[in-house]
Amino acid sequence: MTGAVVAIACLFLGILLRSLPKFPEELAAKWVQEYLIRIVLPALALLYIPAIKPSWDLLIPISVAWFTFLLSWAVFGFLGKWLNWGKNVTGCLIIVAGLANTSFLGFPVIEGLYGKEGLPIALLIDQGGSFLLVSSLSILVGSLYGNHSESLTQVPLKIIKFPPFGFLIGALLMSLMDIPTPEWLIPFLTLIGKTMPPMALLVIGLRFSADMKLISSRFFWYGLTYRLIFAPAMVWLIYREFLDPKSLEFKVSVLESGMAPMITGSIIAIQFGLQPKLATLLSGLGMPISGISLAIFYLLLG
Template sequence: MIFAPMFSIFILLASGYLAKKTKVLAQNQSIIFVDFVLCFALPAMIFDRIYHVEIDINLINVILTGICSSLIAMGIAVGVGILLKFKKPTLVSLALLSMFGNTLFVGIPVVQGFFGDEAINEVIFYDQLATGIPISMLGPLILSLAAPAKVSLVQNTIKVLKFPPFVALILGLICRNFELPGIIFPPLKMFASSVVPVALFAVGIGLGFNSVKSAWKSTSVVLVAKMVLAPAIFIGIAFVFGVSLDDKWLIGLVECAMPPMVLASAMILKANLDTNLAISSVALGIVATFITIPSILLILN
């Protein structure tokens, strides 16, 4: 029954996609659902989980392994892109998409389905340290290699500090030192319970496959690097250091194998780089998740 956890994810994504296709909702209306998740539901979940999560050196090692694996996979992907003579906008877009995965919107429901509700703690910590903060700082710098607009490190730092999920992370870490009244957590849990369905529904509304035909070669490079090569490197690093792949390491592996990040795609679209690659890699990546993640876990089991 290893494919069973993916069924609910498929239904939620398909519902959003169907809502767009039947014109119940327009594609640009997905931003309303995304804003709700980013500004209300997700900060509530992050604060609650970070306040209660057990932070140990093993979790930090998992996150560092995931970051190293993604960096190496990204370097290989760019090397392949150079050999295939991709243009600079495509190379830069490829780098961003193959480095950062959808560790939150897709990562939470996938990990929750396979490992249970308690595993969300590790997902949130992994997402913030390995994806959320790095892309906020490095994303604009990477895009500046091909975009004409200048990048302001100060402005990007301010954006990170004001980003609601990051604020919730910091508050959660600070409040761990105090005993908070239990009455504040039930409403937070109610908000948190909406993260997965609303986020997946929003992603479903935003799915589009019209750009696949014109960017199939670069999309293939991105997906192989992000969803096959990166987790393979993760396993290789764990093997070299004699790590036993317990649940915490398996969660890190699944997070490392997530499809390209929606935010990375949005940043590429805003910078007007390879927009076809940005759209097709996210859309096909989410579809590929239904094959790659169960396959990885099935092989390891």
């Protein structure tokens, strides 16, 4: 609870600093983004990924995050090209709407609704799904749709050079080879990892602007409709063929897929120049709005 209070306080701190005359909010946001991308994401990869022991039983809940991201890519990729939205808007919606806030928002919601029994499932979806995606496919989308998009032959190099990706590959190899993260590193990595929610919300606050024109735009509501309604509805329809609809695994999977857009996903979109204001609004306003949709899905799940 304390961590959540501090994180939300950082959101309002960012908004306050942004309102100060002559405060360099753009430079401050860039510094915090660099810290998140180059230090926090690699630290989280080393902290969590090696602890995941690969097994077939884990694939179904983990696949939920991958399914909804790839579905987002298919839906917005098709609509963006068909309706000529432009690469920046399309890429922003693919990444931000495709990634759910499965940890900062998801963990307390799942624990509050289903108790500690639901947390291991939520952790699998987050670490094996959302976190791997934000460090891999979201970078690919950013490279393909961003302001500085290169040719397809240059995209792999850009992904490899992106700091979290190298640490992700190393952490995955550690998991596959059953090599644990050194004990002496864990306290430092944990401390760094705890700075993710407050620093991410600080960036959102520094970039937040209640632009009514943007809030009323169809792109904002397309993104939220996909993330809060369409994605969990599709998980419900498809995954009931693989999981017992009354099981805790099924219920947690549906609710986690209906969380608000992931804050880190917004930061990745911002890093690649993909509609920063839209990305910020989707993750910032998505959290309070998702309270309504999550309550409805919780009641429908029983």
